[in-house]
Amino acid sequence: MRAAVYAALAANERPASAYDIAEAVSRAEGRRVVANSVYRILDLFVAANLAQRVESANAYIVNAHPGCLHDCIFLICDRCGRTDHIDDDRISQDLRGAASAAGFAPVRPVVEVRGLCAACTES
Ligand SMILES: [Zn+2]
Ligand SMILES: [Zn+2]
Structure with missing residues:
Protein backbone atom coordinates (compact mmCIF):
# COMPACT_ATOMS: atom_id res chain seq x y z
CA MET A 1 0.00 0.00 0.00
CA ARG A 2 2.81 2.40 0.90
CA ALA A 3 4.65 1.53 -2.32
CA ALA A 4 1.48 2.12 -4.34
CA VAL A 5 0.92 5.51 -2.71
CA TYR A 6 4.53 6.50 -3.30
CA ALA A 7 4.34 5.43 -6.96
CA ALA A 8 1.16 7.46 -7.46
CA LEU A 9 2.75 10.48 -5.80
CA ALA A 10 5.95 10.17 -7.84
CA ALA A 11 3.97 9.89 -11.08
CA ASN A 12 2.72 13.44 -10.56
CA GLU A 13 4.83 16.37 -11.59
CA ARG A 14 2.45 18.70 -9.80
CA PRO A 15 1.31 18.49 -6.19
CA ALA A 16 -1.40 15.85 -5.80
CA SER A 17 -4.20 15.81 -3.25
CA ALA A 18 -4.91 12.74 -1.12
CA TYR A 19 -8.07 12.30 -3.21
CA ASP A 20 -6.12 12.31 -6.49
CA ILE A 21 -3.75 9.73 -5.07
CA ALA A 22 -6.56 7.59 -3.63
CA GLU A 23 -8.11 7.50 -7.09
CA ALA A 24 -4.84 6.62 -8.82
CA VAL A 25 -4.11 3.85 -6.30
CA SER A 26 -7.68 2.53 -6.57
CA ARG A 27 -7.27 2.31 -10.35
CA ALA A 28 -3.84 0.67 -10.12
CA GLU A 29 -4.86 -1.84 -7.44
CA GLY A 30 -8.31 -2.56 -8.79
CA ARG A 31 -9.92 -1.97 -5.38
CA ARG A 32 -11.38 0.99 -3.57
CA VAL A 33 -8.82 2.90 -1.51
CA VAL A 34 -10.14 5.75 0.64
CA ALA A 35 -8.47 9.14 0.97
CA ASN A 36 -8.23 8.74 4.75
CA SER A 37 -5.81 5.85 4.56
CA VAL A 38 -3.84 7.72 1.89
CA TYR A 39 -3.59 10.74 4.24
CA ARG A 40 -2.09 8.56 6.95
CA ILE A 41 0.58 7.23 4.59
CA LEU A 42 1.31 10.69 3.17
CA ASP A 43 1.84 12.00 6.69
CA LEU A 44 4.32 9.18 7.31
CA PHE A 45 6.16 10.15 4.12
CA VAL A 46 6.26 13.78 5.24
CA ALA A 47 7.58 12.75 8.67
CA ALA A 48 10.25 10.62 6.94
CA ASN A 49 11.16 13.55 4.64
CA LEU A 50 10.17 11.55 1.54
CA ALA A 51 7.33 13.89 0.62
CA GLN A 52 6.42 17.47 1.29
CA ARG A 53 3.09 19.10 1.92
CA VAL A 54 2.21 22.15 -0.15
CA GLU A 55 -0.05 23.85 2.38
CA SER A 56 -1.77 26.41 0.19
CA ALA A 57 -2.64 23.74 -2.37
CA ASN A 58 -3.63 21.16 0.28
CA ALA A 59 -1.52 18.70 -1.68
CA TYR A 60 1.65 16.65 -1.58
CA ILE A 61 4.73 16.37 -3.74
CA VAL A 62 7.77 14.07 -3.74
CA ASN A 63 10.64 15.60 -1.80
CA ALA A 64 13.27 16.77 -4.29
CA HIS A 65 16.06 16.33 -1.73
CA PRO A 66 15.11 13.62 0.78
CA GLY A 67 18.66 13.56 2.12
CA CYS A 68 18.67 17.07 3.54
CA LEU A 69 16.43 19.24 5.64
CA HIS A 70 15.38 22.60 4.28
CA ASP A 71 12.46 24.90 4.82
CA CYS A 72 11.57 24.66 1.14
ZN1 LIG B 1 2.22 27.84 -15.10
ZN1 LIG C 1 14.06 22.37 -0.75
Missing part, protein backbone atom coordinates in the same frame (compact mmCIF):
# COMPACT_ATOMS: atom_id res chain seq x y z
CA ILE A 73 10.07 27.74 -0.46
CA PHE A 74 7.45 26.65 -2.99
CA LEU A 75 6.65 28.63 -6.11
CA ILE A 76 3.14 27.64 -7.18
CA CYS A 77 1.70 28.62 -10.56
CA ASP A 78 -1.91 29.77 -10.25
CA ARG A 79 -2.59 28.94 -13.89
CA CYS A 80 -1.07 25.50 -14.56
CA GLY A 81 -0.35 24.30 -11.04
CA ARG A 82 3.34 23.75 -11.73
CA THR A 83 5.20 23.83 -8.43
CA ASP A 84 8.91 24.53 -8.27
CA HIS A 85 10.89 25.12 -5.17
CA ILE A 86 13.87 27.07 -4.04
CA ASP A 87 15.94 26.74 -0.91
CA ASP A 88 17.15 29.90 0.72
CA ASP A 89 18.33 29.16 4.23
CA ARG A 90 18.94 32.85 4.84
CA ILE A 91 15.22 33.65 4.46
CA SER A 92 14.12 30.73 6.62
CA GLN A 93 16.76 31.52 9.27
CA ASP A 94 15.47 35.10 9.39
CA LEU A 95 11.90 33.82 9.79
CA ARG A 96 12.90 31.37 12.50
CA GLY A 97 14.81 34.11 14.30
CA ALA A 98 11.93 36.59 14.10
CA ALA A 99 9.40 34.02 15.33
CA SER A 100 11.65 32.87 18.17
CA ALA A 101 12.24 36.50 19.17
CA ALA A 102 8.46 36.87 19.43
CA GLY A 103 8.44 33.96 21.88
CA PHE A 104 7.05 31.51 19.36
CA ALA A 105 8.11 27.84 19.51
CA PRO A 106 8.59 25.37 18.01
CA VAL A 107 9.10 27.17 14.72
CA ARG A 108 8.36 25.63 11.32
CA PRO A 109 8.35 28.26 8.57
CA VAL A 110 5.93 27.67 5.70
CA VAL A 111 6.74 29.94 2.76
CA GLU A 112 4.77 29.59 -0.45
CA VAL A 113 4.77 32.06 -3.32
CA ARG A 114 1.81 32.13 -5.70
CA GLY A 115 1.97 33.61 -9.17
CA LEU A 116 2.71 32.55 -12.73
CA CYS A 117 5.49 30.18 -13.76
CA ALA A 118 7.92 31.20 -16.53
CA ALA A 119 6.02 29.22 -19.21
CA CYS A 120 2.67 30.78 -18.28
CA THR A 121 4.18 34.26 -18.15
CA GLU A 122 5.36 33.88 -21.75
CA SER A 123 2.06 32.64 -23.16
